[in-house]
Amino acid sequence: MGEDGPTHQPVEHLASLRAIPNLLVFRPGDAVETAEHGLCATIGSHPSVLCLSRQALPAFREVNGETNLVAFGAYVVVEPEDGRDVTLIATGSEVSIAIEAAKLLAKDSVRAAVVSAPCFDLFRQQSREYRTAVLGRVPRIGVEARLRATGRAGLATAANSSV
């Protein structure tokens, strides 16, 4: 997903892969997320697909802590100190774009949280409390380089949109 050659324009791959039951679709956004994907306990009980971008990406997580955040399916990367006005939810190569967007919004005094969602399937398995804490109760913007086909239903409400 992302840069590709003259014969491949796989804008539909994420949507079609996520439609397959019992298949864990991972879209890591940097080196740490890619490493954590390989340590997810659920791998082995289900087949998994790793969707990597061809272009080079900046590392948004420089420290691999004791907690495997990718195993939660989605987690907060940027949390404004004094609350949220909007939540930007991105996967893979778009996480770093969302982080830059949050910085732009801060200049307009808009408090934007950024959520990385490398695996929708694992996120759906988390508790309601955890999912609510990650997604927040303010409008959400989805950022992903793909067709607007599936995946929005679990993340968006009527007040939200996607890029």
Place this chain on the structure above:
Amino acid sequence: MTGFGASAPAEVLYREFGITAEAVATAALHCLVRSKMPATHP
């Protein structure tokens, strides 16, 4: 996106399809304005 992609370096494609930090920030601002508007239907 609603159609097929295109072939080009990533930075060209992301700009062409509007997947940029500026576009995300603009979408967020529009979304916030919309969500604060009073409902038009009871």
